[in-house]
Amino acid sequence: MKVIKKSKELQTLIERExxxxxxxxxxxxxxxxxxxxxxxxxxxxKDCGIxxxxxxxxxxxxxxxxxxxxxxxxxxxxxxxxxxxxxxILFVPSxxxxxxxxxxxxxxxxxxxGRLCGVSRPIHFRGVATIVAxxxxxxxxxxxxxxxxxxxxxxxxxxxxxxxxxxxxxxxLPTVREKDGLAISSRNKYLSKQERKIAPIxxxxxxxxxxxxxxxxxxSARVLQQAKDLIKKKKGVKIDYLKxxxxxxxxxxxxxKKNTLIAIAAWIGKxxxxxxxxx
Amino acid sequence: MKVIKKSKELQTLIERExxxxxxxxxxxxxxxxxxxxxxxxxxxxKDCGIxxxxxxxxxxxxxxxxxxxxxxxxxxxxxxxxxxxxxxILFVPSxxxxxxxxxxxxxxxxxxxGRLCGVSRPIHFRGVATIVAxxxxxxxxxxxxxxxxxxxxxxxxxxxxxxxxxxxxxxxLPTVREKDGLAISSRNKYLSKQERKIAPIxxxxxxxxxxxxxxxxxxSARVLQQAKDLIKKKKGVKIDYLKxxxxxxxxxxxxxKKNTLIAIAAWIGKxxxxxxxxx
Numbered sequence: 001m002k003v004i005k006k007s008k009e010l011q012t013l014i015e016r017e018x019x020x021x022x023x024x025x026x027x028x029x030x031x032x033x034x035x036x037x038x039x040x041x042x043x044x045x046k047d048c049g050i051x052x053x054x055x056x057x058x059x060x061x062x063x064x065x066x067x068x069x070x071x072x073x074x075x076x077x078x079x080x081x082x083x084x085x086x087x088x089i090l091f092v093p094s095x096x097x098x099x100x101x102x103x104x105x106x107x108x109x110x111x112x113x114g115r116l117c118g119v120s121r122p123i124h125f126r127g128v129a130t131i132v133a134x135x136x137x138x139x140x141x142x143x144x145x146x147x148x149x150x151x152x153x154x155x156x157x158x159x160x161x162x163x164x165x166x167x168x169x170x171x172x173l174p175t176v177r178e179k180d181g182l183a184i185s186s187r188n189k190y191l192s193k194q195e196r197k198i199a200p201i202x203x204x205x206x207x208x209x210x211x212x213x214x215x216x217x218x219x220s221a222r223v224l225q226q227a228k229d230l231i232k233k234k235k236g237v238k239i240d241y242l243k244x245x246x247x248x249x250x251x252x253x254x255x256x257k258k259n260t261l262i263a264i265a266a267w268i269g270k271x272x273x274x275x276x277x278x279x
Numbered sequence: 280m281k282v283i284k285k286s287k288e289l290q291t292l293i294e295r296e297x298x299x300x301x302x303x304x305x306x307x308x309x310x311x312x313x314x315x316x317x318x319x320x321x322x323x324x325k326d327c328g329i330x331x332x333x334x335x336x337x338x339x340x341x342x343x344x345x346x347x348x349x350x351x352x353x354x355x356x357x358x359x360x361x362x363x364x365x366x367x368i369l370f371v372p373s374x375x376x377x378x379x380x381x382x383x384x385x386x387x388x389x390x391x392x393g394r395l396c397g398v399s400r401p402i403h404f405r406g407v408a409t410i411v412a413x414x415x416x417x418x419x420x421x422x423x424x425x426x427x428x429x430x431x432x433x434x435x436x437x438x439x440x441x442x443x444x445x446x447x448x449x450x451x452l453p454t455v456r457e458k459d460g461l462a463i464s465s466r467n468k469y470l471s472k473q474e475r476k477i478a479p480i481x482x483x484x485x486x487x488x489x490x491x492x493x494x495x496x497x498x499s500a501r502v503l504q505q506a507k508d509l510i511k512k513k514k515g516v517k518i519d520y521l522k523x524x525x526x527x528x529x530x531x532x533x534x535x536k537k538n539t540l541i542a543i544a545a546w547i548g549k550x551x552x553x554x555x556x557x558x
Binding site for chain 2: 106112133
């Protein structure tokens with residue numbers, strides 16, 4: 001596995017591999033790799049001749065007061081995990097490399113970016129779209145891999161690719177979970193022991209909702225109310241949103257049907273977690 | 280010369296040429312080709328194996344009340360001129376092809392887009408950056424050609440390419456002028472005979488400013504005042520802005536030196552024209 005810090009060097013290397021006919025797969029991450037990332041890397045390795053994993057904690061997707069500073073970082077551990085999972089090239093650019101002085105260009109996927117997490121994180125998806133577009137332009141992958149855990153991110157990136165005619169296939173892979181159902185996330189590290197015990201309630205609420213739908217209930221309000229009631233029984237959980245939405249436009253779905261996403265964001269203590277299930 | 284309407288078809292064709300080792304040059308236009316465009320196409324033909332000229336009157340760069348509807352269009356004439364100049368592929372997409380329903384993604388080059396023409400045309404450069412990024416992603420040119428007449432556009436596009444790591448060289452070519460100095464523009468067609476007679480005053484004012492600088496005057500305020508005074512002698516010209524600015528950040532330059540741009544936008548009747556000279 002090669003570890004590369006400079007875009008130019010990476011581009012030269014990838015150009016060479018492309019000339020050999022290699023398919024390039026990209027797994028963009030913010031590091032602190034976990035089994036969710038590993039599943040993306042392994043799938044990329046199956047699909048592609050060369051797997052590039054990027055590790056970059058992207059400042060433009062964190063709002064003021066968010067956890068940019070304390071976001072967990074452990075490059076040595078990441079290198080080991082990335083290598084084991086089959087990464088060919090690990091791209092670890094510096095801030096100066098990605099956002100040189102006077103950087104001022106942003107990509108905004110309007111409408112979609114203002115919904116769900118976009119309400120409490122207004123600049124988040126602009127930052128995500130921008131960094132991913134930059135990585136796409138540097139790496140020029142044939143395929144890029146993202147987890148369905150960040151469903152809104154995935155939907156926004158697919159929209160960006162379509163709207164801007166980017167020549168890359170965005171592949172979404174299923175959320176990886178702990179044994180008790182908690183969606184795996186780098187932010188789980190923030191949870192205290194007590195909070196960690198409570199955290200699976202988010203997924204339990206989504207499962208409850210899904211079960212209601214499977215047994216014939218399609219009224220969103222009723223389904224969501226039951227899920228909310230379940231969460232309210234636990235102390236220490238504050239719901240940011242719990243919604244049934246249409247996968248295409250992220251608008252509220254009054255009736256739950258195929259391709260409805262039931263998505264939650266909630267604070268457990270000072271940690272904001274998200275999760276979702278697709279019907 | 281091939282005339283192509285669909286992005287997919289264009290991409291297939293270009294992919295094939297690239298595999299043959301051909302360098303692709305792109306000349307994005309809004310059609311109604313004039314000798315400014317022709318100079319871009321001819322230069323592209325010199326540099327590149329395949330020259331793609333796009334013709335698309337881009338609605339997202341026109342504000343409400345601007346001249347989108349009446350912008351001059353003449354595809355048959357354009358085909359003839361493009362072919363004569365050496366165009367290999369003429370790309371003439373439809374609105375549905377470029378902006379399908381639910382299009383929502385825009386590229387904003389902040390700071391630069393709000394200055395000069397951005398003051399009176401607040402969404403203009405967002406539209407320009409977005410359409411050009413789309414064309415870059417469809418055509419994947421090695422080089423793309425633009426005129427210095429639209430200096431702010433050129434500077435913004437260079438910034439977008441740098442900030443978003445786009446792998447294309449943006450080439451700027453000198454403004455082409457009528458014999459009396461008027462910068463050639465599709466919008467000159469809007470001018471009445473009387474207005475056409477007045478129009479060269481814009482360039483005359485810029486030349487006057489440049490002469491002052493060449494003879495040792497470097498105080499912007501004094502230089503611009505003389506240029507403004509010259510214009511004020513003509514009836515029927517309303518200055519939108521006349522500024523000396525720094526080429527990098529488009530901020531006002533108090534002192535005029537190398538790489539200062541003296542730029543003007545003015546209304547002649549109902550027609551807004553722009554021009555500039557570089558020191």
